Structure formats: structure tokens, C-alpha cells
Amino acid sequence: KQEVTQIPAALSVPEGENLVLNCSFTDSAIYNLQWFRQDPGKGLTSLLLIQSSQREQTSGRLNASLDKSSGRSTLYIAASQPGDSATYLCAPLGVTGGFKTIFGAGTRLFVKA
């Protein structure tokens, strides 16, 4: 059964810092991995999708890397802004067990102005 761990659980930083959010998963048989953002009381917004054959994806100030064999993904946020404050969720799509997306507990990020 896939288990997803995200570290740190919470992070508070001043504006402008570069950040690293970590995700590890126990079953490396994944199809792809998505990073999402969730604002309080809201649904999920997809940030980046990395296919299992890819090593990284970039979108603006966001860069996600994937090391499938070691079961790890990292989300880099450059030059953080107060608007980046949200919970960031890592979600690998597993091949075994019926193509289910399993979520980590998330990293709660607060960027201070």
C-alpha cells in the first residue's frame, strides 16, 4: 500500500526565500506524480505534473524533480511571495492497485511579507 510522507509538515519563511518541499513515497511503481496547492477551505489546484519517465518539470518559479527509483520528489519554490502561502500536496499515481492517486499530509507554507 502506497504511503506518502511530506517534510516539513509546516514552514514559515520571510518573503523572498527559496524553498524546498520534500515528498517521499514507498511504492516506486508510479505512473506520474502531481504537486497540488490547496488554499484553506478550497479545492486543489494542480501545479506540476511529472511523468514517471521525466526527471523534472518547471512552471514559472516552481520546479519539481522526481527520483522514482528512490521514491522521492522535491518541489522548489524560488523567491517566495506571500501569495504562495497555502498547503502543498504531493500525490503519486500508483500503477498497482488500480491507478489511484494517494496524497501526502501536505506542507503548510506561510510566507511573511
Place this chain on the structure above:
Amino acid sequence: GAVVSQHPSWVICKSGTSVKIECRSLDFQATTMFWYRQFPKQSLMLMATSNEGSKATYEQGVEKDKFLINHASLTLSTLTVTSAHPEDSSFYICSARVYRQGVSTEAFFGQGTRLTVV
């Protein structure tokens, strides 16, 4: 990106009543949709996989008679919380996955439904 619309965004109901939540894929067909539940400050827990034209597949520990799922068309799945109790109060989110040329790509999520049972 693709749009998944969920309705209602919030609902308050009395104990013992049933509540239906709709999940629609607006600009694509979704043969499979997923229902998640999220408790405050916790992550999303997969409840069930909804398959168009067939029975839903429930995760271990999820009561299928309590959480009725119907996926009658390629664009609509519904979750009905039957005989709701205060412990069913939660944030429910649906998801649909886009396939391009048979290849699974991104998962898109609805806005979520905040259910409060009083």
C-alpha cells in the same frame, strides 16, 4: 486545464437526512472519477473510485451503504451521504483524470463540498 465542477460548495443538514453532492466534468468525458474526504488539517483520503456505468469501488473501511455513488454518465458522478450524522461532517472533494490518447495525464479536482451535519 480541464474543469471539474462540484455542487454544492457547502451544505448544512440535519442528522438523519441524506445529502447528494454532484461532480461534473465540464469540458471532457470522465469514465472514472474519484471521491475524497478531508478532515480539518489532514490530507485527502480516497473513499471510492466511481466508474461510469458500473458499481463504484470502495476503499477499505468506507461504508458503501452509507456513501452511495452513482456514475450514470460520462460527465456526472454523485455521492449521496445517507442518514447523515455529525461525524460525517467533513470536506468532500471529487476528482477526474484526463486521458489523452489512452494515456493518463493530470487529475483535476472540484472545488470541494463542506458538509456540516447538525
